Amino acid sequence: MSERFTKGMARNIYYGGSVFFFLIFLALTYHTTKVMPERDHRENITEAVANGKELWEENNCIGCHSLIGEGAYFAPELGNVYIRRGGEAGFKAFFNGWMKAQPLNIPGRRQMPNFHLTDKEIDDLAEFLKWTSELNTNDWPPNIEG
C-alpha cells in the first residue's frame, strides 16, 4: 500500500463508513417496522397466541425444532406445521394426541420429552402455531415439509 494512504485515512473510512451504513440500517429498520403489521397480522394475536408463545419459550422448543428456519435442526420445522398436520380440520386433534403420546420410546429414534402440558396449554400452543403459519414469510419454506 502506498505511503500516501495513511493510518488517519484508514481510520476515517472506518468511522465514517460504519456510521453511514449504520444510519442506513436504522432507516431501513424503521421502514421495516412500519410495514410489518401487513405481514405479521398482529391483530390476530389473541391471549391464547401470546400464552402459546410463552409456553413455546418456557419449554425451550427452539432447542430441537426450528421456527421459520431459525433454531435447532434436530427436529422438524414448526413454522408451517399447522398446515402440514391437518390445518383447520385436523391440526388441534392431531397436536393434542401427539403431545400426550410423548415420549414415543421407539428404540433408536430421536425422543421428544413429555412436557406435561394441560389441554388448555396445548390449545394455546396450537393457537400460536396457527398464527405463526399465517405469517407472510416471503413464501418460505419451499414446500410443505419445511
Next chain:
Amino acid sequence: MNTLKYQSQAVAKPYFIFALILFVGQILFGLVMGLQYVVGDFLAGAIPFNVARMVHTNLLIVWLLFGFMGAAYYMVPEESETELYSPKLAIVLFWIFAAAGVATILGYLLVPYSTLAHFTLNELWPTMGREFLEQPTITKIGIVVVCLGFLFNLGMTILKGRKTAINMVLMTGLIGLAVFFLFAFYNPTNLALDKYFWWFVVHLWVEGVWELIMGAILAYILIKVTGVDREVIEKWLYVIIAMALISGILGTGHHFYWLMTPDYWQWVGSIFSAIEPLPFFAMVLYAFNMVNRRRREHPNKAATLWALGTSVMAFLGAGVWGFLHTLAPVNYYTHGSQITAAHGHMAFYGAYAMIVMTIISYAMPKLRGIGEANCNRAQVREMWGFWLMTVAMVFITLFLTGAGVLQVWLQRLPESGEALSFMVTQDKLAIFYWLREIAGVFFLIGLISYISSFWVTEKKAS
C-alpha cells in the same frame, strides 16, 4: 520468574484458565449431541437434546466472553502503558461471572427448563427460550453488570494511559458487545418483532462487533511476534474492520429474507453479505504478510501458528462457508438446514475459538512466569493440538456440508408431495452424522493434546 511488563496483567490468568475448562465442557456436550443425531434415544432421559444443545452453545458463548475479557485485561495495560485501574475489581467480577455461569449451566442440567423459568421468575420479564439467549433473566442482568464493571475498569485504565488504535478498536468492540446485548431484554409477544431484533444481538455480535475484538487481538499479537512497525499494522487493522462493518451491518439483511420483512432485504442482504468474505480475506493476506516481513524471530512459534491459523480458518468458515448460502435464491433452499450448521461450526471455531487460543498461547507463558515462550516440547504438543482440532473441524464442516446438500436435495428442492419429510430425510443422512461424530472425537483428542501441553516440560538431561 516475573515476566510481566505490568503486574496487573496477571488478572487475565484465571479468565483464560476458566475459558479453557468451559471449552472442554462444550466439546463433551457436542459429542453427546452428535451421537443423539444418530442414536436418537442416547441419554434422552438424562440429557435431552435441547438441554445438551443449550449447554453446548451457551458454554461456547461464555468461554469466548471469558477469553475476550482475559485478552482485554492482558492487552490493555500494556497498550496503555499503565497498570490496570483496579485489579481487585477484575478478580471480583471474575468470581461473579464464573459463579453465575456455573449456576446457570447447572440449572439447565438439573431441572426441566420450564422449572428453571418459573424458579427465576421468567414471567415477570420473559426473555428466556430463544436460541442462544436461553439464560434466565437474572443471569442476563448479571452479564450486563459484569460487562459494565469490566468496561469501567478498562475505560479508566485507557483514560489514564496511552490511547492506541488497538485499544480504541478493542474498546469499541467491547462496548458494542455490551450495547447490543441489551436487545436480549426485548422480547415482544409479536414473534415478527422478536425475531427481527433478536438478530441485533446475534448478528451484530458475531458479524459485527466481535470482528473488531478479533481484529484488535490479532493486531496486538502480530505486533508482538513479528516486530513490524505499529503504524503499518494499525493501518491495516482499520482497513479490515472498516470493510467488516461496512459489509456486515447491512449484511444483517441476509437474516431478514424470510421474516415478516419487505423483500428489498433480499437485495440488500445478498449484496452486502456477498462482500463479507473480503475483510476475512484481507486478514489472511495481512497476517501472512506481516509474518513474512517480521523483524524478529519470536520464540513462541505456537502463538504465530495460531495467529496465521485463525485468519485462514475464519476466512474459510465465516467467509467462504458463509458466502456459500448467503445469496437469497440459494438461501431459500438452504435456510435452517445442515449447511447452516456446517458454516456455524467452522466460523465460530476459526474466527473466535482460535483467536482466543491465539492470545492464550501468547500470554500464558508470561502469565505463568515461564518467559517469552513455552519450551520446545510443550510447543510441539500444543501444535499437535492445533492441527488435530483444526483438521477435525475441517472434516466436521465437510461432513455437515455433505449432509446439508443431501438434505436440500431430498427435502427442499422437490415439490410438496414429492419431497421427503424431515425425519425420513434425517435417516438418509446418518452416514454423514456418523462421520461427523468420528471427526468430533478427533477434535476432542486434539483438545486433550492442547490442554496437556500446559504440563509438558523439557526433558531433564540424563
